[in-house]
Amino acid sequence: MGIFGGQGDPERSMALLWAAPGAGDTRVAPGPRPGLSVDAIVEAAIAVADAGPVEGLSMRAVAERLGRSSMALYTYVPGKGELLDLMYDRVHAELPTRYDPDGGWRAAVTAWAGDLRAFYLRHPWVLQVSYARPVLGPNEQAVLEALTGILYETGLPARTLRSVVSALFHFVRGMAQTIAESRLAATATGVSDREWWVSRAGMLEKVAPDFAERFPMSVRLGRETADQYDDGAEGTSYLERGAEETFGTGLAVLLEGIEATRRNTSPGGSPEPGGAPWSPEGRAP
Amino acid sequence: MGIFGGQGDPERSMALLWAAPGAGDTRVAPGPRPGLSVDAIVEAAIAVADAGPVEGLSMRAVAERLGRSSMALYTYVPGKGELLDLMYDRVHAELPTRYDPDGGWRAAVTAWAGDLRAFYLRHPWVLQVSYARPVLGPNEQAVLEALTGILYETGLPARTLRSVVSALFHFVRGMAQTIAESRLAATATGVSDREWWVSRAGMLEKVAPDFAERFPMSVRLGRETADQYDDGAEGTSYLERGAEETFGTGLAVLLEGIEATRRNTSPGGSPEPGGAPWSPEGRAP
DNA sequence: CAGAACTCCTTATGCCGTACGGTATTATCG
DNA sequence: CGATAATACCGTACGGCATAAGGAGTTCTG
Numbered sequence: 001m002g003i004f005g006g007q008g009d010p011e012r013s014m015a016l017l018w019a020a021p022g023a024g025d026t027r028v029a030p031g032p033r034p035g036l037s038v039d040a041i042v043e044a045a046i047a048v049a050d051a052g053p054v055e056g057l058s059m060r061a062v063a064e065r066l067g068r069s070s071m072a073l074y075t076y077v078p079g080k081g082e083l084l085d086l087m088y089d090r091v092h093a094e095l096p097t098r099y100d101p102d103g104g105w106r107a108a109v110t111a112w113a114g115d116l117r118a119f120y121l122r123h124p125w126v127l128q129v130s131y132a133r134p135v136l137g138p139n140e141q142a143v144l145e146a147l148t149g150i151l152y153e154t155g156l157p158a159r160t161l162r163s164v165v166s167a168l169f170h171f172v173r174g175m176a177q178t179i180a181e182s183r184l185a186a187t188a189t190g191v192s193d194r195e196w197w198v199s200r201a202g203m204l205e206k207v208a209p210d211f212a213e214r215f216p217m218s219v220r221l222g223r224e225t226a227d228q229y230d231d232g233a234e235g236t237s238y239l240e241r242g243a244e245e246t247f248g249t250g251l252a253v254l255l256e257g258i259e260a261t262r263r264n265t266s267p268g269g270s271p272e273p274g275g276a277p278w279s280p281e282g283r284a285p
Numbered sequence: 286m287g288i289f290g291g292q293g294d295p296e297r298s299m300a301l302l303w304a305a306p307g308a309g310d311t312r313v314a315p316g317p318r319p320g321l322s323v324d325a326i327v328e329a330a331i332a333v334a335d336a337g338p339v340e341g342l343s344m345r346a347v348a349e350r351l352g353r354s355s356m357a358l359y360t361y362v363p364g365k366g367e368l369l370d371l372m373y374d375r376v377h378a379e380l381p382t383r384y385d386p387d388g389g390w391r392a393a394v395t396a397w398a399g400d401l402r403a404f405y406l407r408h409p410w411v412l413q414v415s416y417a418r419p420v421l422g423p424n425e426q427a428v429l430e431a432l433t434g435i436l437y438e439t440g441l442p443a444r445t446l447r448s449v450v451s452a453l454f455h456f457v458r459g460m461a462q463t464i465a466e467s468r469l470a471a472t473a474t475g476v477s478d479r480e481w482w483v484s485r486a487g488m489l490e491k492v493a494p495d496f497a498e499r500f501p502m503s504v505r506l507g508r509e510t511a512d513q514y515d516d517g518a519e520g521t522s523y524l525e526r527g528a529e530e531t532f533g534t535g536l537a538v539l540l541e542g543i544e545a546t547r548r549n550t551s552p553g554g555s556p557e558p559g560g561a562p563w564s565p566e567g568r569a570p
Numbered sequence: 571c572a573g574a575a576c577t578c579c580t581t582a583t584g585c586c587g588t589a590c591g592g593t594a595t596t597a598t599c600g
Numbered sequence: 601c602g603a604t605a606a607t608a609c610c611g612t613a614c615g616g617c618a619t620a621a622g623g624a625g626t627t628c629t630g
Contacts, residue, residue: 010484010485010488011488014485014488014489014492015492017492018492018493027597028597028598029596029597029606029607030595030596030597030598030604030605030606030607031595031596031597031605031606031607031608032594032595032596032606032607032608032609033595033596033607033608034607034608035608035609036608036609055586058585058586058587059586059587059588060585060586060587068608068609069609069610070587071588071589071609071610071611072608072609072610074588074589075608075609076608079588080588110563113563114563114564114565117565118565130470131462131463131466132462132463132464132465132466132467132469133466133467133481136485136489138499141499141500141503142499142500144500145499145500145502145503148502148503148505148506149502152505158505158506158509159509159510159530159534160534160538161506162506162510162531163530163531163534163535163538164535164538166459166460166463166531167456167535167538167539169459170455170456170458170459170460171452171455171456171459173455173459174451174454174455174456174458175451175455177416177417178416178417178451179417180417181415181416181417181418182417182418184417185415185417185418196418199295200295200299203295203296203299204299207299207300207302207303208303208423214423214426214427214430215427215429215430216430217430217433217434217437218426218429218430218433220433220437220443221433221446221447224442224443224444225443225444225447244565245444245448246447246448246451247448247563247565248563249444249445249448250448250449250451250452251563252546252563253445253449253452253539253542253543253546254452254538254539254542255542256545256546256549257538257540257542257543257545258538258542259545260541260542260544260545261537261538261541264541278395278398278399278532278533278536278537279399280399280402280403280529280532312628313628313629314575314576314627314628315573315574315575315576315627315628315629316574316575316576316577316626316627316628317576317577317578317625317626317627317628318576318577318626318627319576319577320577321577340617343616343617343618344617344618344619345616345617345618353578353579354578354579354580355618355619356578356579356580356619356620357577357578357579359619359620360576360577360578364618364619365619
């Protein structure tokens with residue numbers, strides 16, 4: 001999903017993204033002194049986006065926070081899309097650029113994933129930015145660089161490594177998104193996760209009394225994992241505690257997969273991990 | 286990423302979702318004969334959404350396709366959010382509800398993932414619907430049921446199984462989203478993936494001449510995986526062929542992870558897969 | 571035939587991004 | 601000093617969006 005970044009004059013976008021942080025101080029041009037700066041606008045926009053749902057991020061809202069009219073922003077930034085690209089890369093500077101390799105790649109990947117997860121939860125709007133045509137700013141590149149460096153330790157061939165990088169990103173993004181949206185929904189509607197699920201379960205019973213026969217496996221899974229978080233502890237919500245376990249376990253499974261693939265590969269045999277081959281045609285109509 | 290579904294009167298939403306397909310034929314109420322139906326509206330909306338980017342899905346556009354005014358839709362459907370929920374569940378009926386268990390769980394999961402991927406590519410807008418507070422319709426439930434059934438074959442404990450289900454969904458969604466957005470960007474801007482990357486690479490060189498020193502691992506990965514798809518074959522695009530390999534390999538790694546976790550677990554020992562434990566605090570500022 | 575129930579429409583409100591043109595400010599050049 | 605040009609910022613306006621409110625016409629039940 002994704003909201004798309006700017007499309008107007010990519011050269012200008014890239015220049016803005018990669019501009020040295022404190023550049024362009026000396027002023028010689030005529031005209032009134034600039035009261036704003038690209039940096040200030042990006043910062044304000046991040047604050048607005050962090051404060052609520054993505055839809056709240058409007059040019060008007062950002063300008064208001066800076067005491068200007070929305071049109072004043074267009075002096076500094078080509079449009080909303082480009083602003084989003086700048087915000088996107090800027091916040092990525094929060095993430096570590098290096099992980100200690102001494103503890104082994106598993107520990108490093110685990111730390112990387114945890115940091116990224118926490119980062120997405122701090123800035124959920126980042127998850128709205130499309131990653132098909134990446135922003136290609138320096139800070140996101142650094143995050144990718146860190147993970148790539150860690151994974152080269154595994155000795156996996158480059159093509160497999162690329163796949164693993166993708167899988168890890170998608171996993172962390174997906175998990176974080178679930179939690180972020182859940183939080184958002186809770187504050188937006190005033191209904192907690194638990195209340196929501198309880199009420200929904202009740203409705204399901206009414207509207208689909210044959211649920212247990214139609215979906216036996218789902219019911220079984222629900223039964224066997226239920227009641228674990230019913231202790232009513234404070235702090236994180238019902239769903240979030242479950243999500244944390246899901247994250248940890250899922251990540252562990254992925255790491256096991258990397259380890260196993262590594263073992264299969266390193267003898268110098270086929271560069272492909274084992275398992276059934278996959279071909280792109282779906283079987284559905 | 287996520288557009289949220291309806292929030293007005295959940296009872297009505299659930300009733301609409303779980304309504305029997307051909308129900309409510311006999312007409313006794315006064316008033317003019319209904320010229321539309323929920324089904325017809327949902328179908329039209331799906332057609333509109335499939336035809337282009339999600340932003341093109343507006344109440345006006347759907348109504349226009351049906352020869353009505355946008356407000357006429359509100360007679361049948363509470364609002365856009367609820368309509369989206371209905372569309373979401375409706376298309377999920379395209380997916381198989383059962384996978385042959387005789388070939389083993391690996392083959393079945395592979396088939397499931399391939400089908401789901403193809404499905405998302407047929408209906409990219411589905412990826413925009415939030416899955417934090419699931420729609421909980423019958424057809425999506427059936428997809429979950431199918432995967433759960435397959436995975437119970439592995440003998441994994443329920444809690445691990447839940448994590449694996451999540452990981453698989455996030456993986457397929459993420460991979461499909463990359464391709465879908467890439468296609469969208471290509472048709473929207475008229476610039477192919479390859480052109481885009483080439484042009485971007487050129488800009489990067491200009492704007493960040495020290496790229497190779499700053500990001501050596503990324504450069505190495507790029508070098509070692511480059512030129513594989515340079516044969517200029519027709520059909521699928523440059524990026525998509527890479528994405529297909531990435532999908533297959535990533536899925537294989539995941540399956541390896543499931544297999545390894547299964548082996549670690551089945552002796553009756555700890556129900557947790559191996560590897561470093563994960564704790565929810567990030568280390569970043 | 572009266573009244574109620576129902577479908578569908580027109581209109582209006584308040585958002586959004588941003589195009590256009592105007593005004594005030596500040597530098598440089600003569 | 602005055603003229604000129606470049607710049608920052610603003611007011612207004614356009615076309616889009618979801619949807620609230622209320623009205624017109626249609627079809628049933630009594």
